[in-house]
Amino acid sequence: MESLTLSDVEQKYYSDLFVYCDTDNTKKVASNGRVLDLFRAAQLPSEVVLQITELCGATRLGHFGRSQFYIALKLIAIAQSGLPLRVESLNSVKDLPLPRFVVGKNEAEARHAALYQDTDSQGLYPASGAAVIPRPPGRGHQNKKATPATTSLPVHEVIQPLAPSIEPQPEPTSPVVSPHQSPPTSPHSWRKHKRQHSGGNVERQPVVAATGATWTHFREPQTGTVTGDGMWVSHSPPLPGQESWVSFTADTPPSSTLPAMHPSSVQESTTIRTVASAATTNEIQRQSSGYDDPWKITDEQRQYYINQFKTIQPDLTGFIPGSAAKEFFTKSKLPILELSHIWELSDFDKDGALTLDEFCAAFHLVVARKNGYDLPEKLPESLMPKLIDLDDSAEVPEPAADVGYSASPVEVTPNKSPSMPSLNQAWPEMNPSNEDTAIVHPVPIRMTPSKIHMQEMELKRTGSDHNHPTSPLLTKPPDLPEEAKLPASMKFVAANTVGDGYSSSDSFTSDQEPISRQRSQSGTSPEALKVVAPPPPPPRPHPSHSRSSSLDMNRTFAATAAPGQPQPSTIAYPPAVPPRPLPTQTSAPHTGHRVEAEAVPGGGAVLTTTSPQQIPQQPNFADFSQFQAFAASEQPSSLPEVDKHSEAGQVDKASEGAGPLRTVKSDGQADERVSATVNSAKGSSGPLGPPPKPVRRRLKSEDELRPEDEQHGPQKSNVIAAVLATQPSIPRSVGKDKKAIQASIRRNKETNTVLARLNSELQQQLKDLLEERISLEVQLEQLRPFSHL
Amino acid sequence: MAVCIAVIAKENYPLYIRSVPTQNELKFHYTVHTSLDVVEEKISSVGKSMGDQRELYLGLLYPTEDYKVYGYVTNSKVKFVIVVDSSNTSLRDNEIRSMFRKLHNSFTDVMCNPFHNPGDHIQSKAFDGIVSGMMVQTG
Numbered sequence: 001m002e003s004l005t006l007s008d009v010e011q012k013y014y015s016d017l018f019v020y021c022d023t024d025n026t027k028k029v030a031s032n033g034r035v036l037d038l039f040r041a042a043q044l045p046s047e048v049v050l051q052i053t054e055l056c057g058a059t060r061l062g063h064f065g066r067s068q069f070y071i072a073l074k075l076i077a078i079a080q081s082g083l084p085l086r087v088e089s090l091n092s093v094k095d096l097p098l099p100r101f102v103v104g105k106n107e108a109e110a111r112h113a114a115l116y117q118d119t120d121s122q123g124l125y126p127a128s129g130a131a132v133i134p135r136p137p138g139r140g141h142q143n144k145k146a147t148p149a150t151t152s153l154p155v156h157e158v159i160q161p162l163a164p165s166i167e168p169q170p171e172p173t174s175p176v177v178s179p180h181q182s183p184p185t186s187p188h189s190w191r192k193h194k195r196q197h198s199g200g201n202v203e204r205q206p207v208v209a210a211t212g213a214t215w216t217h218f219r220e221p222q223t224g225t226v227t228g229d230g231m232w233v234s235h236s237p238p239l240p241g242q243e244s245w246v247s248f249t250a251d252t253p254p255s256s257t258l259p260a261m262h263p264s265s266v267q268e269s270t271t272i273r274t275v276a277s278a279a280t281t282n283e284i285q286r287q288s289s290g291y292d293d294p295w296k297i298t299d300e301q302r303q304y305y306i307n308q309f310k311t312i313q314p315d316l317t318g319f320i321p322g323s324a325a326k327e328f329f330t331k332s333k334l335p336i337l338e339l340s341h342i343w344e345l346s347d348f349d350k351d352g353a354l355t356l357d358e359f360c361a362a363f364h365l366v367v368a369r370k371n372g373y374d375l376p377e378k379l380p381e382s383l384m385p386k387l388i389d390l391d392d393s394a395e396v397p398e399p400a401a402d403v404g405y406s407a408s409p410v411e412v413t414p415n416k417s418p419s420m421p422s423l424n425q426a427w428p429e430m431n432p433s434n435e436d437t438a439i440v441h442p443v444p445i446r447m448t449p450s451k452i453h454m455q456e457m458e459l460k461r462t463g464s465d466h467n468h469p470t471s472p473l474l475t476k477p478p479d480l481p482e483e484a485k486l487p488a489s490m491k492f493v494a495a496n497t498v499g500d501g502y503s504s505s506d507s508f509t510s511d512q513e514p515i516s517r518q519r520s521q522s523g524t525s526p527e528a529l530k531v532v533a534p535p536p537p538p539p540r541p542h543p544s545h546s547r548s549s550s551l552d553m554n555r556t557f558a559a560t561a562a563p564g565q566p567q568p569s570t571i572a573y574p575p576a577v578p579p580r581p582l583p584t585q586t587s588a589p590h591t592g593h594r595v596e597a598e599a600v601p602g603g604g605a606v607l608t609t610t611s612p613q614q615i616p617q618q619p620n621f622a623d624f625s626q627f628q629a630f631a632a633s634e635q636p637s638s639l640p641e642v643d644k645h646s647e648a649g650q651v652d653k654a655s656e657g658a659g660p661l662r663t664v665k666s667d668g669q670a671d672e673r674v675s676a677t678v679n680s681a682k683g684s685s686g687p688l689g690p691p692p693k694p695v696r697r698r699l700k701s702e703d704e705l706r707p708e709d710e711q712h713g714p715q716k717s718n719v720i721a722a723v724l725a726t727q728p729s730i731p732r733s734v735g736k737d738k739k740a741i742q743a744s745i746r747r748n749k750e751t752n753t754v755l756a757r758l759n760s761e762l763q764q765q766l767k768d769l770l771e772e773r774i775s776l777e778v779q780l781e782q783l784r785p786f787s788h789l
Numbered sequence: 790m791a792v793c794i795a796v797i798a799k800e801n802y803p804l805y806i807r808s809v810p811t812q813n814e815l816k817f818h819y820t821v822h823t824s825l826d827v828v829e830e831k832i833s834s835v836g837k838s839m840g841d842q843r844e845l846y847l848g849l850l851y852p853t854e855d856y857k858v859y860g861y862v863t864n865s866k867v868k869f870v871i872v873v874d875s876s877n878t879s880l881r882d883n884e885i886r887s888m889f890r891k892l893h894n895s896f897t898d899v900m901c902n903p904f905h906n907p908g909d910h911i912q913s914k915a916f917d918g919i920v921s922g923m924m925v926q927t928g
Binding site: 188324329330336339340347 | 897900
């Protein structure tokens with residue numbers, strides 16, 4: 001064999017390879033198996049390998065001595081460079097690139113060589129020293145990097161995805177794929193390529209991308225990794241392979257001097273080692289290359305993350321819930337504490353779920369951590385959701401990260417509020433336009449009955465009344481008193497509330513009920529705006545009562561009664577609400593609510609004006625028989641308005657003017673007057689005061705009331721009949737009703753106040769009476785001292 | 790600025806406690822422990838209105854000669870206790886409230902972390918950061 005002159009680089013390289021093949025540590029002979037594997041890894045046709053073997057003399061010798069080995073290596077280099085295999089070329093070929101050996105299955109070596117080829121061979125030599133160096137430093141690097149044992153895992157991961165991409169390699173993948181020799185299907189290779197050209201921009205990408213391959217493979221490589229690491233540390237031979245990774249990924253040519261040879265443990269340890277080495281190489285590369293943003297996610301990585309995201313959440317715009325993310329990231333075998341920190345960094349909006357961006361950031365951080373990167377305290381700018389820049393342009397990471405981070409809080413706050421747990425008291429109003437969380441203002445809904453509402457209710461009620469003329473009305477008393485407990489013959493249900501004020505005079509309600517029913521009937525008469533006769537005021541205390549303001553009123557009434565008819569009507573005002581037109585009034589077709597309204601407010605006027613006419617009619621209030629007759633006679637009469645007015649006035653007066661009227665009646669003068677002025681032939685209504693009067697009179701004597709009650713019965717029915725008669729005329733213009741309703745409301749309120757006052761006065765009188773009784777009883781007992789003995 | 794900040798779980802064991810290390814930490818731990826009784830008393834007194842929004846901020850639990858202890862309890866019965874120096878008179882009630890609010894928010898973030906199991910010791914760096922910001926800055 002001719003002498004083989006090797007360059008220093010080659011010398012070193014070959015010696016390394018020989019050492020690698022020297023499994024027996026003979027330092028003399030390389031094991032055939034290893035050598036053959038190495039030759040196979042050279043990716044040369046088998047016949048070429050045979051030729052080389054023959055040429056180098058191994059076949060002759062039967063083994064590979066050092067020289068043969070070296071010759072073989074050189075021939076391999078020649079063959080790989082495409083030169084014909086000639087022994088003469090051993091020394092003649094200048095600038096022969098180092099033989100390339102594929103690591104394990106992959107064309108790592110090929111890539112290696114490609115790397116080598118990429119770089120100027122001239123550059124190689126200056127770097128040969130460095131190339132020589134890288135091995136130990138690479139080893140050292142690798143050792144150092146290997147200590148973060150977790151790095152091996154991601155590298156293994158890196159291998160995985162490459163496996164499918166690199167078909168010719170039956171063995172598990174090797175993370176590093178030569179962009180020149182391997183199909184650039186693997187993103188890693190592409191990245192490597194880029195790295196080579198772009199200056200290490202993607203140093204961690206292959207590892208990263210591979211890491212993302214599948215977590216499921218973690219377990220397998222894990223165990224292997226351990227062994228790999230062990231082997232790694234102990235064996236120098238494995239180093240070349242790893243060093244190849246190192247050199248491979250490194251921009252510097254040194255990588256080329258380290259052929260990756262894993263003839264022996266290709267099956268497992270190779271991959272593992274390559275995994276580890278890939279990780280380390282990435283780091284080395286990172287260190288060697290310019291310090292561009294290490295947190296940048298490249299497109300491949302991002303695509304991989306997106307694919308992983310899809311496996312959990314098909315909707316790319318959706319969220320990954322925290323539990324699913326926890327499971328996913330737990331597979332990475334990172335300590336929970338670190339995962340927790342990663343989560344804190346990546347869950348930008350603190351909503352317990354990961355969006356696509358957040359997920360990519362978290363994934364990237366996991367990969368970085370697995371590669372030995374320390375987790376940052378703050379989320380790097382490139383990982384910010386919304387801020388991830390997919391460009392490969394290197395940027396200043398730190399300041400930009402800070403800037404980005406500081407800018408993010410502005411975005412955080414708006415996002416924080418909606419997604420913050422409910423305990424976030426600091427953001428009560430910060431609801432962005434997110435409709436899901438926007439404060440919805442309750443739309444006010446009218447719950448209180450309005451006039452129209454009341455009218456409708458009234459109409460409904462009156463409508464029902466329509467169908468059931470008399471009996472339902474009579475049967476309704478239980479209901480009506482509830483509503484119109486007052487005597488309040490209010491026009492609408494609203495009036496009932498006023499009536500509640502009257503209910504205080506409970507003692508009178510029983511008697512007032514018929515009256516109130518009458519009133520309510522009138523109130524519920526066809527048109528809701530019907531002016532209902534005001535509830536009969538509480539019965540005024542008997543004039544004989546010793547003290548009571550009502551007595552004064554009685555006196556006044558009596559006094560006023562004396563002056564004449566007009567006065568009672570006027571007097572009737574203060575104590576009672578002015579009489580309202582009877583619903584019967586509206587029954588008249590032409591008596592619109594206007595009429596009623598006019599009648600009501602003009603009740604006073606009516607009273608005054610028609611007082612001569614009405615006052616005499618007042619007794620008719622109590623005299624229901626009169627009323628009935630009157631109504632019966634008046635309805636078809638030709639004096640609808642006036643009579644209706646008068647009727648209404650009668651009813652109203654009966655209810656409200658009862659007090660003074662009662663006193664008047666008690667005096668007897670009113671009775672006379674009333675009877676005198678009765679239009680129709682109505683019986684004397686002496687004992688019959690207005691409906692409320694008997695109720696009031698209950699105070700002084702029931703005897704008087706009883707007959708009155710009896711009379712009230714028929715009178716009530718009369719009134720009811722009258723009311724019913726007016727029902728057909730209920731449908732009237734609502735507009736007029738409104739005003740009438742409002743007017744009646746006012747009147748009713750006035751009635752309310754008056755009656756309330758009366759009530760209080762009566763209560764006071766009651767108390768006085770009770771006190772008197774007690775004092776009398778005491779006296780009685782005192783006078784009967786001996787009875788106790 | 791607090792001298793000691795503690796987070797106590799519902800079962801009254803500490804989830805997180807940090808005090809200014811210059812002084813006897815055991816004393817603070819003891820103070821926090823005794824303050825739990827006061828907290829229990831305060832939250833039990835409002836038991837009638839369990840459905841209502843109970844006031845989360847408990848205010849000054851009890852003052853010792855050297856320190857004042859403030860309490861805050863969440864709806865899940867997790868208690869925050871802040872011990873401040875009595876000599877620090879510049880601390881107003883509102884400031885204490887804001888401190889509790891920050892603590893609560895940070896605690897919520899920790900709870901949202903799926904990797905954190907409720908009942909575990911709080912090991913969040915963010916939470917540590919917040920607490921550090923509230924502690925007395927000793928030289």
